[in-house]
Amino acid sequence: MADSDSSRWLLNLQGRCLMTCALLLLAAVSSEQLSENFYDAKCLQAMSIIKQKVDKFVNADRSVAASLMRLHFHDCFVRGCDGSVLLNSTESMLTEKEALLNKGSIRGFEQIDEIKYELEHACPGVVSCADILAVVARDATVKLGGWSWPVFLGRFDGVVSFADEVNGSLPTRLDSYAKLVATFAKVGLDAKDMVILSGGHSIGKVHCGAFFERLYNFQGLNITDPSIDPSFAAFLKKQCPQTNPLDFTALDTTNGTFDSAYYHDLLTNRGILQSDVALLSDPLGVEYAIKAVSDPQSFLFEFGQAMIKMGNAPGPAPYGWRKHCAFVEHKPC
Ligand code: HEM
Ligand SMILES: *[C@@H]1O[C@H](CO)[C@@H](O)[C@H](O)[C@H]1NC(C)=O
Ligand SMILES: *[C@@H]1O[C@H](CO)[C@@H](O)[C@H](O)[C@H]1NC(C)=O
Ligand SMILES: *[C@@H]1O[C@H](CO)[C@@H](O)[C@H](O)[C@H]1NC(C)=O
Ligand SMILES: *[C@@H]1O[C@H](CO)[C@@H](O)[C@H](O)[C@H]1NC(C)=O
Numbered sequence: 001m002a003d004s005d006s007s008r009w010l011l012n013l014q015g016r017c018l019m020t021c022a023l024l025l026l027a028a029v030s031s032e033q034l035s036e037n038f039y040d041a042k043c044l045q046a047m048s049i050i051k052q053k054v055d056k057f058v059n060a061d062r063s064v065a066a067s068l069m070r071l072h073f074h075d076c077f078v079r080g081c082d083g084s085v086l087l088n089s090t091e092s093m094l095t096e097k098e099a100l101l102n103k104g105s106i107r108g109f110e111q112i113d114e115i116k117y118e119l120e121h122a123c124p125g126v127v128s129c130a131d132i133l134a135v136v137a138r139d140a141t142v143k144l145g146g147w148s149w150p151v152f153l154g155r156f157d158g159v160v161s162f163a164d165e166v167n168g169s170l171p172t173r174l175d176s177y178a179k180l181v182a183t184f185a186k187v188g189l190d191a192k193d194m195v196i197l198s199g200g201h202s203i204g205k206v207h208c209g210a211f212f213e214r215l216y217n218f219q220g221l222n223i224t225d226p227s228i229d230p231s232f233a234a235f236l237k238k239q240c241p242q243t244n245p246l247d248f249t250a251l252d253t254t255n256g257t258f259d260s261a262y263y264h265d266l267l268t269n270r271g272i273l274q275s276d277v278a279l280l281s282d283p284l285g286v287e288y289a290i291k292a293v294s295d296p297q298s299f300l301f302e303f304g305q306a307m308i309k310m311g312n313a314p315g316p317a318p319y320g321w322r323k324h325c326a327f328v329e330h331k332p333c
Contacts, residue, residue: 034152034312038131043123050132053115054139062256065140066204067107072137073200073310074106075130077187078169080315082158083129086112086325089163099166105207109326112136116325129325130155134311141303144203146258149304151311157322158315173210173273177282180275187313193306195279195288199299201251201272202262209245211272216242227277229269236272260299263292 039046058065075085078096085102086109087095096102112132119127131153142148171183184194215236218225224233239249251272252262262276266289271277279285292299323329 034154036150036152038153039123039127043119043126045122046119046127047135049118049122050115050135051139053111053118054136054143057111058140058143062144063205064108064111065144066251066255068111068140069137069200070204071106071108071112072133072307073197074102074170075133076310076313077171077183078165079158079161080187080313081130081134081155081311082315083133083155083322083325084158084161084315086129086133087158087161087328088326090327093160094163095161096163096166097161099163101166101170101172112325120323125321125323128155128157128321130157130315132325137307138304141203141258141307144256144258147297147300147304149308152308155311156315156320157325159319159322159328171275173275175275175278177278177285180278187310189306189309191282191284192288193309195285196292196299196302196306197310198276198279199260199262199292199303201276202258202260203255204251205248205255206251206272207245208240208247208249211236211274212240212242212245214274214277215240227269228271232270258300260292260296263289263299267293 054065054068057068071085072081074096075081075083078084085096085106087093087097089095089098097106112129115132115136116127116129119132131151134151134153134155138149138151169183169186171180175183180194180198181191184190184197189197214225214228215233216222216224224237228236236249240247249272252265253270254261265271266276266280271280280289319328
């Protein structure tokens with residue numbers, strides 16, 4: 001479908017159309033706030049279509065929920081929440097999907113495409129890919145036991161996505177507490193948001209290679225990180241032999257349920273990633289970890305609040321709506 005010739009043609013059309021569209025859109029963006037009932041008038045069934053699909057996917061494979069929820073995070077941190085994480089590369093554009101931090105790691109594109117297909121069938125030209133990611137993140141979290149939150153809608157999709165913008169925009173597994181705080185600050189999130197949103201690691205799985213240094217070569221010394229609970233380290237080594245960096249293990253002890261067990265794991269020396277463990281290197285991180293464990297409901301609530309805030313990250317050059325989440329197509333002005 002999107003062979004190189006037709007996609008170049010589409011991008012050209014795009015360029016000409018953009019001038020006319022831009023002014024209209026900028027006016028819309030500056031005056032319009034996201035709202036919970038944005039689609040009620042234009043596509044009343046949008047929310048139930050998305051929820052039914054997420055239910056179906058997660059019932060078939062529980063691990064899909066984590067992958068779907070993570071996409072919204074990776075979208076919002078790079079160019080704002082504009083669906084740019086979903087764009088496939090073209091001849092002229094190497095997209096975010098190809099970046100080292102994403103490639104082979106983010107999943108769920110087929111599921112998003114299926115949801116988008118259904119929505120275009122029900123209400124053509126209405127629901128943005130960026131909004132789909134925001135709603136899916138909420139529904140997937142709830143499906144695994146998290147608390148619901150209102151998703152504010154009306155995001156515009158972008159038309160570009162660049163692999164080299166991912167470095168510096170997304171946090172990395174080796175980041176210190178200060179570095180994590182700085183990276184979250186770039187999208188308007190504070191230290192508390194960072195600690196709470198890290199609780200996203202309450203679900204899902206991680207490649208063994210993402211923490212091999214801690215298991216096998218702590219500080220280059222060919223030893224296991226002595227801060228890991230010894231029996232947990234032994235368990236992880238069994239799960240993750242040094243020869244298999246592409247094997248998976250669970251991100252927390254209850255990775256099929258969205259709960260505060262992630263923080264309990266941190267406080268009992270069972271954190272996985274260096275960036276997870278780094279949360280406890282700051283008093284604020286310790287405070288919120290303890291609070292999440294002693295009052296799990298407060299964490300479930302705060303997570304939703306922080307997700308709402310994350311979902312407000314603005315994109316630099318909003319375009320409008322994409323018919324296909326994976327590529328840009330001419331849209332009549
Ligand atoms: C604080 C900084 C963060 C870092 C350094 C980080 C890093 C990572 C890494 C390295 C993985 C494993 C990837 C792989 O092995 O392929 C992962 C998985 C995951 N992350 Fe994060 N992450 C962070 C924050 C977040 C946030 C804010 C969320 C969501 C609110 C989130 C949700 C997830 C989920 C759900 C998975 C599992 C995905 C799956 O099972 O497919 N992470 N993260
Ligand atoms: C986009 O790339 C994915 C693989 O990353 C592929 O499965 C999908 O078919 C592509 N979509 C389009 C519309 O080319
Ligand atoms: C991002 O940084 C990593 C190392 O930190 C580097 O290997 C990679 O080439 C950089 N660029 C992209 C697009 O991933
Ligand atoms: C939990 O982690 C295991 C790997 O140990 C993985 O196979 C499974 O899919 C994960 N469960 C979920 C719901 O992500
Ligand atoms: C690292 O330690 C392991 C056992 O703990 C040992 O078998 C291996 O030879 C060591 N490697 C180096 C380079 O010292």
